[in-house]
Amino acid sequence: MILLDADVLLSFNLSAARVPTLPSLLTRQYGLVTVPDLHQQPDYAGCTVPELLAQISRQMSLGDAVQAVQIEKYEPTATCLLSWNAKHFLGKLVIAVLTPEEWLKRRRNRKQARGIK
DSSP: OEEHHHHHHHHTTSOTTTGGGHHHHHHHHHOOOEESOTTTOOEETTEEHHHHHHHHTTSOOHHHHHHHHHHHHHGGGOOEEEOTTGGGTTTTSSSEEEOHHHHHHHHHHHHHHTTOO
16 A cells, blocks of 8 residues: 555655656556545545646645645735745745745835835
8 A cells, every 4th residue: 555645755756747647557466456546436525536646746745736726726816925934935826925924024015015004
């Protein structure tokens, strides 16, 4: 048995193009079963497996990949992602990524620019 998260660990040593082939490669080569079963459950946390693998190929953890896919889906209404681990997402999302401290600083600066206390 192999979890999708195991694909993440292996993905750091592969080219981005090979990452989407990991589940089937591990099944064929080692007889492992992927959990969740990609045929019976083609999505995970509201994301399709190909969407997740595309993000994982950018060297993201499974949890970060789920967030990235969700952000892409809802991006028209989002202005930024607040994360204590903003560095994990830098250059990998369609929106700005800020730490809470950075966001508060930007907010204060905008208020000051408008003369609001």
